[in-house]
Amino acid sequence: MAAAKQQQRAERILDAAAELVLRWGYKRVSIEEVARHAGIGKGTVYLHFSTRAALFMCVLMRESLGLVDGLVAAMRADPAAILPAEQARVTYLAVMGRPLLRAMFTGDVEVLGELAGDSAGQPLRKLKIDLADELFELLRDRGLMRTDLDAETQRYVLNAVQAGFYLYPPAAAPSVSPQMAAAALAHVVRHAVQPPGPPDTGTLAALAPQVIAMYERFRRSMAIAVTGDAPVRLPS
Amino acid sequence: MAAAKQQQRAERILDAAAELVLRWGYKRVSIEEVARHAGIGKGTVYLHFSTRAALFMCVLMRESLGLVDGLVAAMRADPAAILPAEQARVTYLAVMGRPLLRAMFTGDVEVLGELAGDSAGQPLRKLKIDLADELFELLRDRGLMRTDLDAETQRYVLNAVQAGFYLYPPAAAPSVSPQMAAAALAHVVRHAVQPPGPPDTGTLAALAPQVIAMYERFRRSMAIAVTGDAPVRLPS
DNA sequence: GTTTGACCAATTGCGAAATCTGGTCACTCC
DNA sequence: GGAGTGACCAGATTTCGCAATTGGTCAAAC
Numbered sequence: 228m229a230a231a232k233q234q235q236r237a238e239r240i241l242d243a244a245a246e247l248v249l250r251w252g253y254k255r256v257s258i259e260e261v262a263r264h265a266g267i268g269k270g271t272v273y274l275h276f277s278t279r280a281a282l283f284m285c286v287l288m289r290e291s292l293g294l295v296d297g298l299v300a301a302m303r304a305d306p307a308a309i310l311p312a313e314q315a316r317v318t319y320l321a322v323m324g325r326p327l328l329r330a331m332f333t334g335d336v337e338v339l340g341e342l343a344g345d346s347a348g349q350p351l352r353k354l355k356i357d358l359a360d361e362l363f364e365l366l367r368d369r370g371l372m373r374t375d376l377d378a379e380t381q382r383y384v385l386n387a388v389q390a391g392f393y394l395y396p397p398a399a400a401p402s403v404s405p406q407m408a409a410a411a412l413a414h415v416v417r418h419a420v421q422p423p424g425p426p427d428t429g430t431l432a433a434l435a436p437q438v439i440a441m442y443e444r445f446r447r448s449m450a451i452a453v454t455g456d457a458p459v460r461l462p463s
Numbered sequence: 464m465a466a467a468k469q470q471q472r473a474e475r476i477l478d479a480a481a482e483l484v485l486r487w488g489y490k491r492v493s494i495e496e497v498a499r500h501a502g503i504g505k506g507t508v509y510l511h512f513s514t515r516a517a518l519f520m521c522v523l524m525r526e527s528l529g530l531v532d533g534l535v536a537a538m539r540a541d542p543a544a545i546l547p548a549e550q551a552r553v554t555y556l557a558v559m560g561r562p563l564l565r566a567m568f569t570g571d572v573e574v575l576g577e578l579a580g581d582s583a584g585q586p587l588r589k590l591k592i593d594l595a596d597e598l599f600e601l602l603r604d605r606g607l608m609r610t611d612l613d614a615e616t617q618r619y620v621l622n623a624v625q626a627g628f629y630l631y632p633p634a635a636a637p638s639v640s641p642q643m644a645a646a647a648l649a650h651v652v653r654h655a656v657q658p659p660g661p662p663d664t665g666t667l668a669a670l671a672p673q674v675i676a677m678y679e680r681f682r683r684s685m686a687i688a689v690t691g692d693a694p695v696r697l698p699s
Numbered sequence: 700g701t702t703t704g705a706c707c708a709a710t711t712g713c714g715a716a717a718t719c720t721g722g723t724c725a726c727t728c729c
Numbered sequence: 730g731g732a733g734t735g736a737c738c739a740g741a742t743t744t745c746g747c748a749a750t751t752g753g754t755c756a757a758a759c
Binding site: 493494495505506509514519 | 719722724
């Protein structure tokens with residue numbers, strides 16, 4: 228069978244799995260149900276994904292790749308998007324607009340089940356740390372990030388702050404729209420890790436391509452890290 | 464029986480309940496076990512606390528009162544402790560040093576069980592909001608807090624940021640000590656909601672008594688809000 | 700060569716029986 | 730005579746064994 232055709236079928240399976248996991252939650256969705264929704268036999272699913280967990284990990288991975296693509300697009304459109312505050316804002320809005328990403332970022336056990344704390348995401352976390360280290364070194368060197376905190380603490384600060392905005396129950400602040408929340412998050416990140424005053428436009432424009440390249444390398448590593456054990460690869 | 468003697472026995476019951484809930488978790492601790500550990504009969508517990516939930520709410524309340532006392536002490540010792548960044552730091556360290564407070568702030572379901580999301584804490588939350596509103600108005604008026612965000616957004620920001628530092632799994636940043644984490648939190652809060660530059664010492668000293676008074680009023684309302692339905696009051 | 704669904708071991712779900720526990724109150728003891 | 734107690738009860742929770750489901754395989758169908 229043509230590779231393109233197979234690719235298309237894999238996408239259909241992922242579509243079905245994504246829809247079902249959102250509607251019923253990970254633990255209540257069986258492989259057979261996914262197959263039925265994709266209009267294929269159960270065995271065929273295993274021609275694409277080695278295991279149930281691998282299938283759903285791929286669903287999450289596809290979402291994550293979409294997020295990275297969104298960030299890259301934002302940086303292409305405006306070099307200022309390489310700044311931590313803008314990254315945080317764009318990420319927040321993208322996550323809030325995609326239920327599966329939101330479930331991932333909030334560690335929603337109802338939706339993700341045991342997939343939430345899965346150790347399969349561990350190598351991916353390592354990649355994220357490496358990306359952050361590389362990115363921070365560049366931004367700090369060029370005066371786009373503060374140096375009054377060491378890089379590791381800065382990474383901790385950004386992780387903790389973002390965790391807060393994702394996890395703080397929106398029910399406790401009903402009048403805050405996603406846009407306002409994203410703006411508030413950007414405000415905090417900007418003042419916490421960026422120098423006062425507007426960034427230098429020239430520096431931004433000069434750095435953007437490098438940062439985009441980092442993200443694209445990150446994107447490739449990501450895809451490999453998760454599809455490594457699956458019979459069929461995700462679209463690269 | 465002398466009121467003082469009763470008071471003392473109530474404390475013993477609370478001690479026993481606190482120890483047991485930490486060791487086994489809320490749902491696994493029975494009233495009878497608490498009574499046994501306190502060296503009294505089961506019925507006697509009900510002379511002090513109208514219900515099981517009320518007993519454990521009082522345990523949590525006593526911890527919370529201790530936290531408020533710590534804040535007040537810090538403000539008495541140094542007027543700069545009225546600043547949001549210092550409040551956040553002192554609170555963080557106090558919470559991390561007391562297992563029960565940590566369980567409360569992290570919403571630890573293992574320890575607190577259904578007490579975690581209990582609606583009994585609802586009126587208390589309202590009190591906290593009122594305190595924050597009052598405090599922010601004062602600090603903003605006197606130039607100790609920024610006014611580039613409206614007060615409600617500032618409250619949201621502080622809640623979200625603090626939630627992040629409490630909830631972000633320390634396992635993900637093992638090399639960060641509580642002191643460093645507290646310093647990082649203070650850094651974020653200072654830059655997010657306080658004006659640049661050092662605060663005016665005279666203003667701090669002038670405001671401290673007012674802020675302390677607010678906290679003491681808050682402390683009294685707190686105690687009333689929770690012990691309202693219990694046969695015996697907590698120490699005031 | 701590709702796709703499938705019957706098949707199997709293992710896990711999960713379920714319902715009823717057994718146990719436990721929050722809360723009460725008649726009784727004891729000082 | 731009132732403070733303290735533990736036996737008692739209804740309702741909640743846990744246990745346990747059986748039944749149904751499902752992840753994953755593979756021989757057969759196409």
